[in-house]
Amino acid sequence: MTTDDVFSKFKALGNETLRRQNIKRGAHENQFGxxxxxxxxxxKKIKTDNKLAKALWETGNMEARLLSTLIIDTQLLSTDELDSMVRSEHVPQVADWLNAYVVKEHPEKEALRQRWMQTDHPMAARAGWSLTGGRIARSPEGLDIPALLDRIEAEMPGAAPETQWTMNMALAYIGIYHAAYRERALAIGDRLGIYRDYPVSKGCTSPFAPIWINEMVKRQG
Structure with missing residues (x-):
């Protein structure tokens, strides 16, 4: 399958109403809906096609980049290539798929995490805090949790919105998975007030850290 073949499918499947909704959620004009x-x-039909994945990514089209994250061979990406991909994407949906399906599967993700935790680039920092959140929840050995809380308390209020989202996730994960630091995580979340008034659909949990932490701890029993 070629890039032209993929774009023909996108054109046939595109929906103008969905396209407009995507734009309202932060997507750019280069998409089909x-x-x-x-x-x-x-x-699923393509499976893995590294050459096609890279060609699709280079188009900048939203759907092409989403598809790219699903068919790329993560093991063949250099750290510099992945770093460039992360920094080039600002649509939240695409960034989330890139983090979930590519970044988190990369063999050098820890080295990238450490690099991205020291950058001011909003999308690279977003990815760094996302990886850090994963480690907080699943493999916290070697992490300095108090130092992370210090950074979150000092930096999150002035962070770019893209970075703020995953910093807040890291804060919530500290409160959820580390009882010894729960009180401080709750206090930081309450004092900063970030996402306090975030609109939430019925049945969903608020991203406001104190609500998120308390709800998940309650579910843990």
């Missing part, structure tokens, strides 16, 4: 499920179905 294709449902995420349809993109996943195309990926």
């Amino acid at each position: 294709v449902k995420l499920g349809d993109i996943r179905n195309i990926a």
Whole structure:
């Protein structure tokens, strides 16, 4: 399958209403309005195609980049290539898929995490805090949790919105998974007030850290 073949499918599957909704959520004009499920179905047919994945990414089209994250061979990406991909994408949905399906599967993700935790670039920092959140929850050995709380307390209020989102996730994960630091995490979240008034759909948990922490701890029993 070629890039032209993929774009023909996107054009056939595109929906103008969804396209406008995507733009309201932060997407750019370079997209067709294709449902995420349809993109996943195309990926299942292609499976892995590194050459096509890189060509799709270079188009800058939103759906092409989403598909790219599903068919790229993560093991063949250099750290510099992945760093460039992370820094080049500002649409939250694409950045989230890139982090979930590529960054978190990369063999050098810890080295990248450490690099990105020291950068001012909003999307690279977003990825760094996302990886740090994963370590807080699943493999915290070697992490300095008090130092992370210090950074969150000092830096999150002035962080770019893209970075703020995953910093807040790291704060919530500290409160959820580390009882010894829960009180401080709750206090920081309450004092900063970030996402306190965030609109939440019925049945969903607020991203406001104190609510998020307390809800998840309650579920843990």
